[in-house]
Amino acid sequence: MSAPTRDALSFPSSSATQIDPYLPEPRDSSRILYPHVTLTYATSLDANLSLSPGVQTALSGAQSKAMTHYLRSKHSAILIGAGTAVADDPSLNCRIEGVGGYGGVGLQGQPRPVVLDAKGRWKVGEHSKVIKLAKEGRGLGPWVIGAQDAPVEDGKYKALKDAGGLYTTLPTDSSGHFDWSDILKALGAQGITSVMIEGGGSVINELLNPRYIGLVDSVIITIAPVWLGKGGVQVCPDARRNEGGVKMTVGKLNGARWVPLGDDVVLCGRPGWQ
Ligand SMILES: NC(=O)C1=CN([C@@H]2O[C@H](COP(=O)(O)OP(=O)(O)OC[C@H]3O[C@@H](n4cnc5c(N)ncnc54)[C@H](O)[C@@H]3O)[C@@H](O)[C@H]2O)C=CC1
Numbered sequence: 162m163s164a165p166t167r168d169a170l171s172f173p174s175s176s177a178t179q180i181d182p183y184l185p186e187p188r189d190s191s192r193i194l195y196p197h198v199t200l201t202y203a204t205s206l207d208a209n210l211s212l213s214p215g216v217q218t219a220l221s222g223a224q225s226k227a228m229t230h231y232l233r234s235k236h237s238a239i240l241i242g243a244g245t246a247v248a249d250d251p252s253l254n255c256r257i258e259g260v261g262g263y264g265g266v267g268l269q270g271q272p273r274p275v276v277l278d279a280k281g282r283w284k285v286g287e288h289s290k291v292i293k294l295a296k297e298g299r300g301l302g303p304w305v306i307g308a309q310d311a312p313v314e315d316g317k318y319k320a321l322k323d324a325g326g327l328y329t330t331l332p333t334d335s336s337g338h339f340d341w342s343d344i345l346k347a348l349g350a351q352g353i354t355s356v357m358i359e360g361g362g363s364v365i366n367e368l369l370n371p372r373y374i375g376l377v378d379s380v381i382i383t384i385a386p387v388w389l390g391k392g393g394v395q396v397c398p399d400a401r402r403n404e405g406g407v408k409m410t411v412g413k414l415n416g417a418r419w420v421p422l423g424d425d426v427v428l429c430g431r432p433g434w435q
């Protein structure tokens with residue numbers, strides 16, 4: 162057991178029971194091929210994730226932030242795109258009271274950070290928060306997924322390896338993108354049974370695209386009572402169109418549940434089409 166820490170967060174069980182139906186079953190071995198996918202992010206009233214690309218913007222209040230860390234404790238991995246890794250220098254660990262590093266045993270309850278970095282944009286190293294936390298025993302080392310022909314700067318493999326992480330590659334299509342089925346199968350092959358995908362804008366809009374929406378099990382959105390204005394990183398997926406280019410259907414959340422948390426509201430549901 163590690164000593165409880167001052168920065169540990171807590172999330173009341175009365176709120177947790179409202180979110181739990183949207184979360185993966187613990188240790189669900191049927192999810193080996195394709196992990197359970199929870200898409201989750203915080204947005205403004207005008208559907209922005211941040212003020213502008215590359216700018217970290219705090220939207221979640223204290224209670225919804227604790228909810229995000231509760232979600233992190235319920236997934237075996239947490240995935241972001243390189244744009245978010247570069248903008249935010251995120252910690253990507255779980256800081257809820259009782260997980261490993263925050264009062265719990267070993268690294269129990271800590272999710273594996275995964276960063277999609279097809280073009281080698283994220284200069285991860287000793288200075289990165291996620292690396293420091295892994296070395297302090299407060300998080301797992303990150304896995305970085307690059308393109309097979311992407312440049313890898315000196316020291317990247319070592320920095321990741323020393324922190325218990327790794328660098329791996331996947332094939333890309335002609336526009337340099339991984340196929341999401343390949344990403345999820347690669348995680349499943351490493352024993353990941355559930356992944357929480359936090360963003361940023363490109364990642365979320367891709368997964369809400371009609372082509373991929375079937376891979377997403379749950380969506381959990383924190384809506385903060387602010388407007389960020391034009392020029393932000395916006396959640397706005399491609400529409401589903403017929404051959405003539407006319408919009409056919411609208412995406413929607415089935416089984417929607419609204420959970421007020423402080424000044425924010427958390428919307429949970431299962432994605433589908435109307
Ligand atoms: N409010 C919130 O909950 C969140 C806000 N953010 C914000 O979002 C912004 C970053 O968003 P974006 O610039 O859109 O970047 P992003 O985080 O979506 O990363 C985009 C990059 O990820 C890689 N990538 C994504 N999908 C890929 C695929 N299928 N195949 C290969 N590589 C892929 C590529 O390198 C691409 O350039 C930041 O300002 C950050 O602060 C990020 C996460 C959550």
Ligand SMILES: Nc1nc(O)c(N)c(N[C@@H]2O[C@H](COP(=O)(O)O)[C@@H](O)[C@H]2O)n1
Nearest residue numbers: 203218219220221229249251252253359
């Ligand atoms: N839930 C949530 N609320 C916000 O207001 C946010 N800006 C984000 N951003 C995401 O959280 C990551 C930061 O995590 P750490 O606290 O550094 O562990 C960031 O990278 C985004 O994915 N999320």
